[in-house]
Amino acid sequence: MISVIIPVYKNKKMFLANLKHNLRFIGKLQIIVVNDNPEENLTRAVKTISPTITVINNPKNYGFGKSMNLGVQLAKHDYLLFLNSDVKLLDNRLEKALTMFKDPKLFALSFAQIEADNHITGANAGHFKQGLFQHYERHTSTVSENLWPEGGASLLNRHLFLKLGGFDEIYSPFYWEDVDLGFRAKARSLHTLYYPLIKVQHCHQTTISKYFTPSEVKSIAFRNQFLFVWKNIRGLALLQHLLWLPILIIKNRQNREFKQGLKAAFKRYLKQDEE
Template sequence: MRELSVVIPNWNGAEQLGQNLLKIYAFLRKSGLKFEIIVVDDASTDDSESVLSDFSFAETICNKKNLGFAKTANKGVASASYKHVFILSNDIVLENSLEHLFEHFDRDDVFAVMPQVKLIDTGFFAYGKRGVKWENGLFKVEEQITGGQPVNTLFASGGSAIFKRDLFLALGGFDSLYEPFYWEEIDLSYRAWKRGYSVIYDPRTFVWNTRCGVIKQFYKQKYIKHISGRNSYLFVWKNITQPELARQHILQLAPSFFEDVVCGKWRFPVCLAAALGRFWDAYSKRCIEYCECRRSDEEVFALVNSSESVISNTKQSAAM
């Protein structure tokens, strides 16, 4: 019997928990899996704690103060009992069999697998495979259209993916360098790729996204863009260790800065200044990444941008 720990980080998601948690439990009961559900509440100020008290089937961990997504999710994974952990946002509902996702873990090198995510209101595709575009010294994440077969992906979503628990913990989990949010899931998967592991997107399994995430609900768009911009620089400073790519990045900083200033745009200077405030933290971790990497950045780019099906790799591994 397969075993699965479901970890749900929650902050002010009382409404979503009330709507979705029982559906997740009912799905798992029918799945044939041995499972547990762990909800880690990040010091919510809404009725989350009261809502959770109605669901005795879920283990609840309550942070005494708000720690942010990374630390909250890490706490849930550390508390999990089983070797595979499904980290779910509180607005995600499971729909069809997880067997296709589990099959990939027959390969020793697979770190995480994520399904296709669809919008429940429309049934339309929300997100799936991502790749990377290195352009003018900048690391850009891009959506990539695929067919119906499982393929490599840049990263596994922190709200809808299954991770190998032991490797998740060995990598240190989501890095709080990026708090309060964004890029920590890209960082974690990228570090796994650099160390020789793989991250898979399998569209044969899908989950429902029931609403817009809590971040967009509670934060202004301008602030979200600034945090994302800041974290994109921190990611490069920490993870891009190939000398030529690092040189390209450094050379584009000054031109980009002055171009924004001349045009009266301040997003780049603001994001860069905010990132510089965390430079030494990123740099100290960069030294670790440099020593631990088994693949070059360009090798990772090629792997995550590949559209080749990984099914043959999975079958070969299972047969060995």
């Protein structure tokens, strides 16, 4: 069976509408809603829709990674369905998808996401280039190897998720948590697959763009890109990063978000070491 984890941050109206829609597909499953907005309690609104749903109201804003980890702690079943508040399921193929997990090395399935412009995303890959790890979109309509499971639309093996330590909360409030998770899984010879047989509608960045400025989003993305490298890359790739770092700093000397992100990455990385 499956436990569903839905993180929510402020986008209440869309979340409740999508929850009502998705219940036709997940109504019989364990559902855990994690509300990351301490200014508003969602228990009554959610229980009105379905009294069996578990609601966690965070006492402060923890960010995506920690919110998801808290939800997983209450999960009772062997598989986890991660579903963002801005995602609508379009079919009920979850049980069929579970048969894929007969492979003990399969960590996760990442769904096809239909964006507002009908562009389909969800297939991904990444490589180390010019001192930084670059992730990018793949174009395919077949079940195939993915680098990471999309944090807001994927099905995962709970045991393996916990064995990997869950999402790393260093990336709070958002971005790169799922890339990091998939990279760590791959390092342990576990597989993540793009699974386009399950499709969802996704309003990408609906919440983020509503409550964070474009400059803030870019700074956080740069910060977490650096944190990802320092945390995961070793050997010759790390040496290449250190050699490229002065060049990157010079090339981006007029880029305020780059400079803010790099500075914030140093501060957060050093703080983690102190802890």
